[in-house]
Amino acid sequence: MFLTITTTGTAEKPATDLGFLLHKHPQKAQSFSTSHGTAHVLYPEATPERCTAALLLEVDPVALVRRGQGRGRGGAPDAALAQYVNDRPYAASSLFAVALGSVFRSALNARCAARPELPEQARPLRVVIPALPARGGPELVRRLFGPLGWSAVEVTPVPLDTRFPQWGDSRYVRLVLEGELRLADALRQLYVLLPVLDGSKHYWVAPDEVDKLLRAGDGWLAEHPEHGLIAARYLARSKRLTQDALERLELVRLAESDGSAVEEIDNAVIEETATPEAEERRVPLARQRRAAILDALRAAGAHRVLDLGCGQGQLIHDLLADVSFTEIVGVDVSVRALTVAARRLRLERMGERQSGRVRLLQGSLAYTDKRLTGYDAAVLSEVIEHLDLPRLPALEYAVFGAARPGTVLVTTPNAEYNVRWETLPAGDVRHADHRFEWTRAEFRDWAHRTAGRYGYAVDFAPVGPDDPEVGPPTQLAVFFRKDSAPKEGIAA
Known part of the structure; x- marks a missing residue:
């Protein structure tokens, strides 16, 4: 069994950069x-x-x-001869997916030590798999790969025997994918979907397979229309493991936008190439929020966050990637969300020095908590709008009155900007769980009242393109305790 990956290039960006990406x-x-065999990597053209x-x-x-690997859970037929007469050596399956993940591990994880900028670059790719089992037929193959950003998904059934066309087609297809993607994204899709299409695995499926699925599906699986089938x-078809995976995928979908499901809107970037903000708009708003928060924390000289x-x-x-943040504590009311966070951050695999910088705590922000003082x-990023307004004073006291950090950062949607989201019906909030969304004047009024009540000063900054009529999509307020002056200011 084999596949080929082809890319094209120029003298400035040579196609042979593929060798750096694959580390071969x-x-x-x-x-x-x-x-279960030997994997060979070669370049027919370079x-x-x-x-x-x-x-x-x-x-x-x-x-x-x-080795007992001929039949996996939910796999080969029960016929006694099936373990000897099968397609395992010839058609792409979980055997091939495991080899792909092992041989191209660095590329799969978007790592390239020699050229660290390459993994993040989309490039023209053509992937060919001559023999792919397709339980569900060519239409299922198109349904699985079609939503993943490929410009062309060519699926050609393989006949049972070309000498006897009346026998019809086999359950195998020749798959050709063409499009401009990151190589890591293409490999992760194949790693997951090859065994999915085959409908069988050569090894027993244990609970850690859920972690593998979510890691390889990061960035595409949660929003895939066939995520349940996948x-x-x-x-x-383990009901327990599938239910666990689907629950965690739902959390991923909601958490992609830092606690709310506006990422779908955030990523539906308005294409206005004639405006100066067009380039900025191409960056997901959730990423712009995190960048603005990190900049504000650095400007405040914060180390324990x-x-x-x-x-x-x-x-x-993102905080862990900056060594200037020496202690990071994450707090959430949802135990399941914290479990997903721990897995996403790979806390169990961190080195002792790195893991000593981070803690995850379960707790409600509506109650005071001695663990949060000092x-x-x-940071309250896209949080306050999920509270009923009558409960907001309790959060204000717990954070500003009891915990009293030197700096408090609050981000929340700007309701005025909602008219710029073409996919958002007029009058709707960005997510069904939002109890409110404030205008710029309403947010500033709340921030000034809260700052005055608890002895803070407050500055404001836009996050995302600052529309001259309706302002930015996200509002950021930076509160400074008056007895804890900031080292640098931020743009109002």
């Missing part, structure tokens, strides 16, 4: 041992204009049976 030199043919890498997996079918098949309402931990992830800064 184009001038060499390399072989790698796997638990020029600055066009480069093709091929992954070939040779499976020892006898060894596969002897999860069920990937997890060998609370992320209140941390959700799945995206902001914590910190340099606290």
Whole structure:
């Protein structure tokens, strides 16, 4: 079984950069041992204009049976001969997905030490898999790959025997994918969808398969229209594991926008190429929020930071990347959200020094908590709008009155900007769980009253493109305790 990955380039951006991305030199043919055979990587062509890498997996079918790997959970038929007469050595399946994940591990994880900028660049890709099992037929293949950003998904059924066309087609197809994607995204899609289409795995499906599915599906699976089918098949139709995966995918979907489901709107960027803000609009708003928060924390000289309402931990992830933040505490009322955050951050795999910088705590922001006192800064990113207004004073006292960090950062949607979202019906809030969304005047009025009540000063800054008529999509308020002056100011 094999696949080829082809890209094109120019003299300035040569196609042979594919070798850096895959960590396999184009001038060499390399072989790698796997638990079920040998994987070979070779380059049939490698020029600055066009480069093709091929992954070939040779499976020892006898060894596969002897190791008990010929049949996986939910896998091969029960016929006694099926373990010896099967398609495992010839068609792309979970065997091939595991080899792909092992041989191209760095590319799958978007890492390139020699050229760290390359993994984040989308490039023209053509992926060819000559023999792919397709339980569900060509239409299912199109439904699975169609929503993933490929400009062309070509699925050609393979006949049972070309000499006898009356026999019809086999359950195998030839798949060709073409489009401009990051290589890591393409490989992650294949890693998940190859065994999904085959409908079988060569190994027993354990609970850690849910973690593998969510890691490989990060950024695309939660919003895929067939995510339920994908999860069920990937997890060998285990009801318990599938339910766990679907619950966590729902949390991912909500947490992609730092605690609310506005990422779908945030990423539906308005294409206004004639405006100066067009380039800025291409960056997801959730990412712009986190960048603005990090800048404000650095300007305040904060080192020990609370992320209140941390959700799945995206902001914590960014904070950990900056060693100037020596202690980071994430707080959320949802135990499940904290569990997802811990897995996303890979706390169990962190080194002792890194794990010593971060803690996750379960707690409600409507109650005072002695564990939250004494910190340099606290962040409430897209949190306050999820509270009923009568409960907001309790949060104000718990944060500004009891915990009293030197700096408090609050972000919330700007209701005036909602008219710029073409997909948002007039009068609607950005997410069904939002209890309110304030205008700029309403937010500033609340911020000034809260600051005055608890001995803080407050500055304001826009997040996202600052529309001259309706303002920015997100409002940021930076509260400074009056006895804790900031080192630098922020733009009002």
